[in-house]
Amino acid sequence: MFGIENLTKTFGSGAGRFTAIDGLNLDIQEGELVVLLGQSGCGKTTALRCVAGLESADEGVIRFGDTVVFDSGRGVDVAPEKRELGMVFQSYALWPHRTVRQNISYPLKVRKLTKALKEEKWVEQAADLVDCGPLLDRYPHQLSGGQQQRVALARGLVSRPRLVLMDEPLSNLDALLRVRVRNELHELHQRLGFAGLYVTHDQSEAMALGDRVAVMNKGRIEQIGTPQDVFERPETSYVANFVGITNVLDLVREDGRWRLKAAPDEPVEPASLPEELGAGCQVRFRQSDAVIVPAPTSRSCLRFQATVADSVYVGRSYDVSVSLGDVRLNARADAAVAAGLDRGKPVTVEVPWPACVWFGTDDLRVPVGDLVSS
Helix, strand or coil, X not given: CEEEEEEEEEECCHHHCXXXXXXXXXXXXXXXXXXXXXXXXXCHHHHHHHHXXXXXXXXXEEEECCEEEEECCCCEECCHXXXXXXXXXXXXXXXXXXXXXXXXXXXXXXXXXXXXXHCCCHHHHHXXXXXXXXXXXXXXXXXXXXXHHHHHHHHHHCCCCCEEEEECCCCCCCHHHHHHHHHHHHHHHHXXXXXXXXXXXCHHHHHHHCCEEEEEECCEEEEEECHHHHHHCCCEHHHHHHCCCCEEEEEEEECCEEEECCCCCCCEECCCCCHHXXXXXXXXXXXXXXXXXXXXXXXXXXXXXXXXXXXXXXXXXXXXXXXXXXXXXXXXXXXHHHCCCCCCCEEEEEEEHHHCEEECCCXXXXXXXXXXXX
């Protein structure tokens, strides 16, 4: 198992001093791929660089199994090349004057693994794993972006490291190629079972690749769990927003009834919600779950009136922007319904109860789904 304990890293001094990592704790099991997910500046890349030994933390401990590679209290800070790591960079970091073979073989030469290099053909094996065998004698400028990324991955795996670190390795690829290489990487991990730490700001990458996903915010892990747990049960409004639950309605309780803060005169159904929500709450839901209906249905759901602001055809359905007071929400409509959606038209929006995620005034999730759906 790989462990990070109470890791802290600051940059700058005086008034410009800021904390990039704030008491970070994380473990990675053998064969597990953990994804650090977060927006720019949340500390995910700094954490990865500390694990790699490219940055030295101010405090904390980093363990690779029984081996301590960093301990601020004991003055231990093992050099990057001695940590038995593989690294895949965002920019590929391939030497332009060296062939694919020479690029892939570099970690073996640094670690003086001569037998693996010459007799056991680890370079050829790593290249074959990522379908780059025929490219070994080419130079980087003769490769496509996807091929360069595969070479970078082969270099990260060739020395059979204890842990593979990946810093947004797909971000430089175009959308279609990114999905293809992402799927190939997932298949490769399933086949080889290497332990890995993967950094990204893309939630779809995190959900597709991670055995567990750790959402980071201000140098801390806000929530960690399986992709399904994080996606379906975000514990804070920050996590909810980051995994795509971006529609937000604030509700307040007045005279025993619930009203929309943005439009207190507009009705919201049901007017009665559980006491667990207190005097005020926030409900979040995804655009895909907010459906514009031609007339209210009989199903149990969150229902409210809004006004059409804009609509965009996205194939088989429309993405519709609606206004509710000064709040803008995103919903969807079937093509037949969208045909009559002119700007300024009042519409009914319904959100199924299981799709609603409720948060208290402290921004923490309130588990009231079973209560409101009964």
